[in-house]
Amino acid sequence: MNRLGQTPHVLLPILCAIVMTLSSTVATGANDRPNVVFILADDLGYSDLGCTGSDFYQTPNIDTLAVDSVRFDQAYSSPTCSPSRAAIMSGKNPARLGIVGHGGLRSMAGGGDFLVSEEYTLAEALRDVGYTTCHIGKWHVGTKGVTGPQEQGFDEVIASNEFCCPGSYLYPFRDKRKQGKAVERSAVPDLEDRRPGDHLTQCLGEEAVAFLKRQKTSDKPFFLNLWHYAVHTPIQAKPEKVDKYKSLVQPDGHQRNPNYAGLVEHLDDSVGMVLRAIDDLALSENTIVIFFSDNGGEIRKGVTSNYPLRSGKTSLYEGGVRVPLFIRWPGVTRGGERCNEPVVGHDLYPTILRMVGTEGRREQNSKMDGVDITPLLRSPSAKLPSRSLHWLRYGELVHYPTYKNDREFGPCAAIRKGDWKLVERYPTPHGLEHRFELFHLRDDPNEKQNLASNYPEKLEELQRDLTNWQTEIEIPSYMQLAYPAFEKVK
Known part of the structure; x- marks a missing residue:
């Protein structure tokens, strides 16, 4: 035994680990980082x-x-x-x-x-x-x-x-x-x-x-x-x-x-x-x-x-x-x-x-x-941990006249969870109505078929998730922030 109380064959892996750590530290120095x-x-x-x-x-x-x-x-x-x-x-x-x-x-x-x-x-x-x-x-x-x-x-x-x-x-x-x-x-x-x-x-x-x-x-x-x-x-x-x-x-x-x-x-x-x-x-x-x-x-x-x-x-x-x-x-x-x-x-x-x-x-x-x-x-075939993707677009006053009654581009929110995607379309003072659209992207990547009435449980689940996310990020609601501003647009 050596003075550390360890046999050489036990000490060797420890020394190797130290060398590898030092090498790793050097390798991640500024000169070696990728551009x-x-x-x-x-x-x-x-x-x-x-x-x-x-x-x-x-x-x-x-x-x-x-x-x-x-x-x-x-x-x-x-x-x-x-x-x-x-x-x-x-x-x-x-x-x-x-x-x-x-x-x-x-x-x-x-x-x-x-x-x-x-x-x-x-x-x-x-x-x-x-x-x-x-x-x-x-x-x-x-x-x-x-x-x-x-x-x-x-x-x-x-x-x-x-x-x-x-x-x-x-x-x-x-x-x-x-x-x-x-x-x-x-x-x-x-x-x-x-x-x-x-x-x-x-x-x-x-x-x-x-x-x-x-x-x-x-x-x-x-x-x-x-x-x-x-x-x-x-x-x-x-x-x-x-x-x-x-x-x-x-x-x-x-x-x-x-x-x-x-x-x-x-x-x-x-x-x-x-x-x-x-x-x-x-x-x-x-x-x-x-x-x-x-x-x-x-x-x-x-x-x-x-x-x-x-x-x-x-x-x-x-x-x-x-x-x-x-x-x-x-x-x-x-x-x-x-x-x-x-x-x-x-x-x-x-x-x-x-x-x-x-x-x-x-x-x-x-x-x-x-x-x-x-x-x-x-590994491009790998999977990330399960998560949802979220979008929120209330719009803006300067561009509002171009979409105030346009169903394709009006204010909305969306969530993608797995292959399901929910789009919540917000109402405007100039004619757009509040509505939900549910799509299954794997079967319908073109988003042609609204499945909201076909899958009420999935619709409810994504509505709840979207609402909870908006609460979590502490953003004022659309009806609080955007709708009153749009009401003033002539």
């Missing part, structure tokens, strides 16, 4: 890519990424952009944050601060463990100087305006036809050196590539948050792309907008630039790539079609909230695999923390609605 490139499209519908069913739009670069990634066939977002972005940055359901429309925190009147500074964002969590953080493009969850990307954890901020969209996708990236506050807010900064003929989506790709080149010689890992304005309105593409798709339009096709098709191709070109740069700079073996969209495609005014899914942006039907999600994690994911487990945007925060080997902040984590989906990346 993260998060590409977020705006308003890109589930069916807007070649790999997800479009026979009109051409997206070879994103399709290739999908083939190299785990593809999530039932990935969800919020129905509009600001709630989705706040959820990604916080790991929380936007309703828990008080965002029940497109208008700010527990407010129907609007406002720019969707994500309060008290939230410990994904960017802050990565920055605090040694990441260089860069945000390029659309933000739309806070105001500059208060809750903009600089204040929410990003070291570099490029081409991020104070609005939902650009004044123009064409240089100088502002609406030259109008004047006023909205024109200034929608103008895209930091690209003054560009030239006539340049497209904003291309420029954002170039800025991303320049950032990657700067990081090539850095000894720190990086988090590149490339949040495109495309394919949100205004629907603008270079003339040569529009002409190309005009010649490809099929009169009986579901998607027939050549201007939108051109804008989708601009997005694909930009993604291709970034993916090629990752390869050319020899970063691919240590760089996670995530591609996601903030909500379903805009179907009004003939912008696009989410067929075979029902409806589109702002709706809680599948076309409004089901979106593409592809994740490539070198050394872990196997290309070409598909996952059918329902996941949602606020899952990405805890997932990224786990992927890079950090824990974040305990207080933030304890209040998250998102869950770590890395088990699905390792």
Whole structure:
């Protein structure tokens, strides 16, 4: 026996465990953590890519990424952009944050601060463990100087305006036809050196590539948050792309907008630039790539079609909230695999923390609605612990006139539990009635058959669960907050 009172063969496993622990500690140091490139499209519908069913739009670069990634066939977002972005940055359901429309925190009147500074964002969590953080493009969850990307954890901020969209996708990236506050807010900064003929989506790709080149010689890992304005309105593409798709339009096709098709191709070109740069700079073996969209495609005014899914942006039907999600994690994911487990945007925060080997902040984590989906990346056929997904959209005053009596896009709440989905449609002072719609998504993914009268017990169960959730997150009821505001609209 040695002086520790243990025989050498007993001591050996202990020493090995100590060595492994020390090795693990070193391996999770800042220099060894993987880089993260998060590409977020705006308003890109589930069916807007070649790999997800479009026979009109051409997206070879994103399709290739999908083939190299785990593809999530039932990935969800919020129905509009600001709630989705706040959820990604916080790991929380936007309703828990008080965002029940497109208008700010527990407010129907609007406002720019969707994500309060008290939230410990994904960017802050990565920055605090040694990441260089860069945000390029659309933000739309806070105001500059208060809750903009600089204040929410990003070291570099490029081409991020104070609005939902650009004044123009064409240089100088502002609406030259109008004047006023909205024109200034929608103008895209930091690209003054560009030239006539340049497209904003291309420029954002170039800025991303320049950032990657700067990081090539850095000894720190990086988090590149490339949040495109495309394919949100205004629907603008270079003339040569529009002409190309005009010649490809099929009169009986579901998607027939050549201007939108051109804008989708601009997005694909930009993604291709970034993916090629990752390869050319020899970063691919240590760089996670995530591609996601903030909500379903805009179907009004003939912008696009989410067929075979029902409806589109702002709706809680599948076309409004089901979106593409592809994740490539070198050394872990196997290309070409598909996952059918329902996941949602606020899952990405805890997932990224786990992927890079950090824990974040305990207080933030304890209040998250998102869950770590890395088990699905390792084994796409795996199952997550049983849970329900929830949505809550009261609406907002500024857009209310467009849906005050529109049954497809009016205010509503929804819950998905297993294959069942309940949509509660709220009444409006201008004609919409309170009603419930119950769908079985496995048998009816198009949500054509309302089963509310066929399965009263299931209807009651989901109604109860939805009500209990709204009570748990302490959100004012629709009849308290939204209906009185809508009554004042003439």
